[in-house]
Structures are given as C-alpha cells and as structure tokens.
Amino acid sequence: MSELHQKSLRELGEGLAAGAFSSVELTEHFLQRIRNHDPALNSFITVSDREALRQAGAADERIQKGEGGPLTGIPLIHKDIFCTHGVKTSCGSRMLDNFISPYDATVVEKLADAGMVMLGKANMDEFAMGSSNETSYYGPVRNPWDTERVPGGSSGGSAAAVAARLAPAATGTDTGGSIRQPAALCGITGLKPTYGRVSRWGMIAFASSLDQAGPMARSAEDCALLLSVMAGFDERDSTSVDRPVDDYLAALEQPVKGLRVGVVKEFFGEGLDSGVGASIGEAMKVLEGLGVELVEVSLPHSRYSVPAYYVVAPAEASSNLARYDGVRFGHRCEDPKDLEDLYKRSRAEGFGAEVKRRIMIGTYALSAGYYDAYYLKAQKVRQVIAQDFRNAFDQADLLLGPASPEVAFRLGEKSDDPVSMYLSDIYTIAVNLAGLPALSMPAPRAHGLPVGLQLIGNYFDEGRLLNLAHQLQLATDWHLQTPEGFE
C-alpha cells in the first residue's frame, strides 16, 4: 500500500469507506506533513488543525453511519480568497490580516457539506494579483520542485501544497490564469470552469467579470470529483448560470478517438521556451496515439488579450477594493486625524505595491475622458477574442497549447519588471476574457521542472476537457511524479 499522501481522491474515498483508515488518521497524517514540510514552502497562511480534526471526527461518524459520500473525510486546503466562517480570511493581504469571516463561501459550504475536511488556508498573491506568489503579505511560496523558484500565482499556495503532497486537493481561483499557471509550474492538474459554472459568493472579488473558482489536484479524475461538488447554480450569485451540472465522472470514461483538438498557432511562437515547446510536442504525440486528430487553429487577436486584460481587471479591481477603507473591517491606521487621513493611511498601510499599482491603473482607465479609450475599447477586444474562439471551435472540439511560456522562474527574477511578469499569463488570459473553461495538466518536464499542457473547452464543456485529460493521464505518468523530498 502506497503512502496515504500519494493516494488519489478516489482511492482515499474508497479507503475511508472500507475503514482502512479513518478521516482523523488521514487528517493527522497531512497535518504532520504540513508541520514537517511547509516551513520550507510557506504554502499555508493558516493551518486550522483543531477545526480540521473536529471536522474529520464528524466525517468519520458520517462514514460509520453509512451517510458518507465519495469525498467524505478527505482533507483539502482552501485558497485564502474564500471566506471561511470563523477562520481568518486574509486574501494574502495585510488589509485583511485581522479579518475573521462571519460566513462561508458557497464553494466552502458545498465541499464541507460533502464531508471534506479543511486543513487550512493557502497562501496566495495579495488579492490574487500576481503570477509568482511573491506579492503575498505572508511572504512568497516556494516551488517544491526547486525551492529557489516560484510556484506561480496567484493560487501558488494551493498548487505548491498539492504538489508537495501536503494536501490531496485544493481550491483555487483563476482571473487571468491563477489556477492554470501555478498548476503548470508545480506539475499538478487545475481546472478553471466556464464563467458562471461555480458560484462566486464568498470568494473575495478581484475582477468580477473574470474571476472563477476551480479545483486543483493531482489528476483530472480528482478534479472531476471536486468539480462535481463545486459546480452549480447559486441564487446568491447573479452571474452564476442556472443549468444542470454534467456528470463529470461519467464523462471521464468517454472514448477520445476521433476527437478533434485544435493546436493554437499563436501559442507556439516567439517567447515560448523551447524546452516547454518540446514537452508540449511530446504530449501531442501521445494524444495522436490515442486517436485524437490534431488540427491547427488560429486565435488572431490573442495578442491583444494581455493589454485588454490589464485594463478590465484593474478597472474592476479599483472598484472592488474600494470597500477596504478602514471603516468597518480590516486594517485601520492608528489614530487617524480625520476621515481623509483614515482612508489614506489605512489603504497605504494595508495594501502592497502590486495591488496599489493595479488600483491606480484601474482608476485611471475608468476616469472621465479615458473611459471610452480604455475600458470600452478593452470590452470590445473581449468580444473580438470571444469571436476568435467561436471560430476555432467550429474546427475543433477542444483547443491545446502550453499553459505558460516557460517553467518556474527564480524568486525575484521578475519582481522589478511587472510587464515581463504579466506576460507569464499570455496563454491563459484570453480564456478568461472569453469566459471559457480550460485546464492545465502536467506534460513531460523540461529543464527538470514541470510543464503545463493547457486544454481549452467550449462553454460548459468541462466534461470533455476532463475526459481528454483523464485519458491522457491513463496513458502517461507525468502527473504522478513527485518532487524530490516530498515522496
């Protein structure tokens, strides 16, 4: 029997149901691993061990009564962007360092109802703004494959924790690639669902029209199990879509022979690391071996996606973050002189540099006289990009490309160059602008480091995405590789 932390969610569920181990044992096992290994990684902001063991005890009771489901008793970690009742929800910011949420996010509630046990809250870039997890108030997360390198961001803590087997599963959020890019850089599987598939209630907003929560785990099968619980209409979120949730587990086993997969031409041009390109090429060969038909497709306007994103996302963020004013919750400066002083110092002290940069960019883009030129133009670009995807899906069932142009970079390497940092999401951002589902899964490593293969689906086609990823994972072992020292 392999170690508990190497088991898939399905195996853990079966083991719990059969009484091979209890949820308390399983939870203690992971808490011990966190104590042993997380000091080197910093992937947790909060470890809620006592609460985790209480939940595990309750899960064991449920299982004993025969009331457990496939995920009951299995631990997971939530990105610290999800509100968790009674547990600090910082969003990686000093601003919310003192914020104990009085309610649970829908995602948290649903996974708890399914019996999952929360180990704690994952480190992340401050307010999900970053691609390296270096903007967190709680310090950077380190990549378990090379602790001198970043795990990607903004869901870097979730990705690193899952890759290092400190948790079998995690939640993440993806506004411009924040699930897929860290999944790629840490060698795990992460899915960003269709916009509106998962409720945003209780998920601290960065850019509301782009934010989407999704599962992060080691395999497509694990992600399917998690998404089955996370997805669904929520009347508390007006942008969630009232449409039945597909049977993702059944979808995994569908045949893939004859599936047409579009290779996005623009994702293989200048700026792509040759090692990453070669790795994706290897994965494509395996796909062909499975009977998948590869066709070339083009997203001619994808080069506009980064500039459009860096207008829309900061614009929405500048407004979403206005509520952090030191009045009702969160950081408040000492001895404010007057109202303006309260606002200025609370926000100056509470927010980090990247968040301030984006608030300023966004405020500028929405200002009178600039709105049409920036915000409206960027929204038009979104339409054009969505049309590119529609055209591509006329030729292919799914699209394929790298998730990130390069492997994990060194800590500090891009910190002084925001534009170069922004470009690490060049292959993921267009998907958010169009609202499509996409996942990143491990491809063969390059330079000894993980590479992410990105698959993009049509609206609400998560089932087919997971299907192809699962079939590819049945044929390969890339997703099973464990960073040295964490086996």
Add this chain to the structure above:
Amino acid sequence: MAWETVIGLEIHVQLTTQSKIFSGASTRFGAEPNTQACLVDLGFPGVLPVLNEGAVRRAVLFGTAIEAEIARRSVFARKNYFYPDLPKGYQISQYELPIVGRGHVEILLENGERKRIGVTRAHLEEDAGKSLHEDFHGYTGIDLNRAGTPLLEIVSEPDLRSAREAVAYAKKIHQIVTYLGICDGNMQEGSFRMDANVSVRPVGQEEFGTRTELKNLNSFRFLERAIDFEVERQIDVLESGGEVVQETRLYDPQKDETRSMRTKEEANDYRYFPDPDLLPLVIDDAFIEETVRDMPELPEARRRRFEEQYGLSAYDADVLTATRAAADYYEAVVAVAGDAKLAANWMMVELYGALNKAGLELAESPISAKALGELVLRIADDTISGKIAKTVFEEMWQSGRSADAIIDEKGLKQITDSGAIEAIVDEVLAENAQQVENYRNADPKKQPKMLGFFVGQVMKKSQGKANPKQVNELLRKKLE
C-alpha cells in the same frame, strides 16, 4: 431686465419593497442603528448583490403611469466615491441605460391651464446609509440600516418655469407614486426627496443660464422657498455684473437661504462603469403585462370616474382624488352611506374642517370611513337631520363611538310620527296667536319667510328632532 427661471427636478422616491434592492434585509424605518444591515449591505468581502424583483416591478408601474418607454434591457452601473456611509465605496445605480425612459406628466397651472412636463428618465438605485454627527463627541456614527434601500430617481426635463410650477410637478409625482403604492410618500422619513436644478436667463434667450443644484429640500414648502431664494440670488449676481458659478448648494430652512456646498471643480469623477456583479436587466412584454395588470387607478382616471359615477363637480372630484388615501376613504364612505353627494359634502366640510382644526392627517382621523358612512346614512334615511348630525359627528370625534350608538343613547332619532309633530305644531300655534294672525294677514309673497319663525319654534320645542319636512308641510296647512 426681465428674467426667466428654468428649473428641473430630481426626485428620489423610496420604494415600498419589504426588503432591500440587493439583499434580503428589511427596509422598515426607525429600527435601532445597524440592526437592519446584512453582510451585503455592510459590503463585506465576497458578498454579491441580487436584484429585488419587487423594485423592478415598481419602476415598471411608474414608467407605465407616465407613459414612458420601459427599457427592455437596462444596465446597473457602479458610481464610485468614498464616503463612510457608502459601505462598498460605490453606489449601484443605473447610468447610461435606465429602466424608465422619456415620459411626461401634466400639471395644473394657477390660471387653470394644463401644462405637460417632460420626465427625462427614471432609474433604480440603492440608497446610502446615514452619518450621524451628533451624539458622538469627536466621532461620526454610521447607521447602515438605510444602505441598500431601493430608490427610484425621477429626473424631469428643464420644463418648469417657476417655484410654483416646480411644486405642482413635485406634488403630481408624489400623487402618482402614492397612488401606485410604490412609495409611502412620507417626506419626514425621507421617502420622497427632491433636488432642484435652477438657472435664470433673460426672457427671449434660447440658451440656458449656468445652473446650481439645490439639495436638502424635504418639503414642498422648502422646495418653493429655496427656489425663490435661489432665483433672486442668481438675478442679483447677474444684475450686479457677476457670474453664476455651477455648484451644489444646500438649503438652510432656518435661515431661509441657500449656501455653497461644493463647486464643479470640487465635484467627484464617479468613474461609472457597468456593475460586473449584475447581468443586464432584461424585461420582456409578459413581465410588463403581468406587472401592470393590477395597476391601481391613476389620479386622472379616478377624478373623471368620480365625476361620472358619483355626479360630483369637477372641484369636488379634484379634492377627493388629491391623494389615494382620500379617494379610498371617500369610496368607503359612499359604500356605506349610499348618497354620494352627501358623502362628499360631509367629508369635505365636516371631516376636513375638523381634521384641519386638529392639525391631523386623514390617516390619523378618529372617525373611520365606515363610521362616517354610517352617520351619513342616517341623514340620508331621515333618521336624523343634518343639524343633529353635526352634534353626533362631534360626539363621534370625541368618543370614537358609532353614530347609531350615540343617536340611540341620546334619543336623537328624528320624530316622524305625524301625530307627535302635530301636537307640537298645535302647541306652538296656540302660544303664538299674534304671529299666527300676522301671518294670515300678510302678503302671500312674504309668507314663506314668515313661516321660518314657526318652523324654528317647532324645532326648538322638539329639541331639533322633528322631521323638518313634515313640520313645514303641517305648518303651511294649519296656517292657511
């Protein structure tokens, strides 16, 4: 130089929904501070707005009432500014695409003519909380009970030419929204708030003058006085060679003046953009039809119906339909009393007179519509005379008892027994032999007037209870 005043009004109407426009918290007025503010109203991290359908239906009713286009697609936008009683740092409002488009209402001018006033638009938005500057020494208290209360902001065209017209228009809007039941119209509690954009220009000039915006006008009287003051101020500035500055001015009712709050340069850039948390509001014909199916009768229609159905004069119909409460009260009186004209008289003369004297609103009347109807019924069916009825009315006002109970107890029932009346008549004639003789010898043209003396005596003797009609007949016969 002769000047012309140009006024446009922005009226904030608080809608009568039970819960807030984007949350389930109650909108009830007067609760302890911050007890009616949920996580959404408090702008907590991660919360999201969900639109209250009731607010949308009320906006549709208003739009239909002013014959406006109802937008099949409207968009909620964020109006961004920092203020402690604005929890999210932005107000959710509608900007480029409001739910109600161009419409109009008619007002009655003093010369009796009707004037059409354009309504530019009406849009849905959430209210802010309240900052409490008193009671917290050195601090400001924040009460967020009002935050998220649904408002309909109704913007008029600059069609109003005097403070009187502005008041007539504001009253018309007040009448419409209270008739529709979409607003309780309570101005003290801030359910109906007015801002006025005021400018002046030389008569004959096409172009508008520079305008100022007057805030804090929470009564029709203040609206009129603030505009009058402001018009005079602007004319003074212009006539002394100065220029009007575009600014927001606050009306101070104590000093009866307006003073500068902030100039255009100090004004916020609100950075409006569509709220990404709310999808565009799409309304189909079925929704509109369903909403207006049970639309209450509007003031104009009800006035016309009162004239036709109840045979009331134009004036009476106007008075009795001034508010929905009055019209409802009147119809409830008629339903019991039967006699519509008598009911109108009693309501307008006796009831309104008494309310006026006591300084009460109709809603506070100690006499209910049913009770007044029962009184009027007793006049109509000759149980009591109009004169006795006034005594009964006073007693009802004081004691709150029913007309029948008072009539019974005090034995005020009219004497209609002809034998009993005849006995009194005979008594009176016997006691006044001289007057009887004078009458008989008088010019027949003068006789009807002289008859009044005998009627008076009979009524006095019967303590007002004798049926006056019978008394008259009997006297005429006996005096022949």
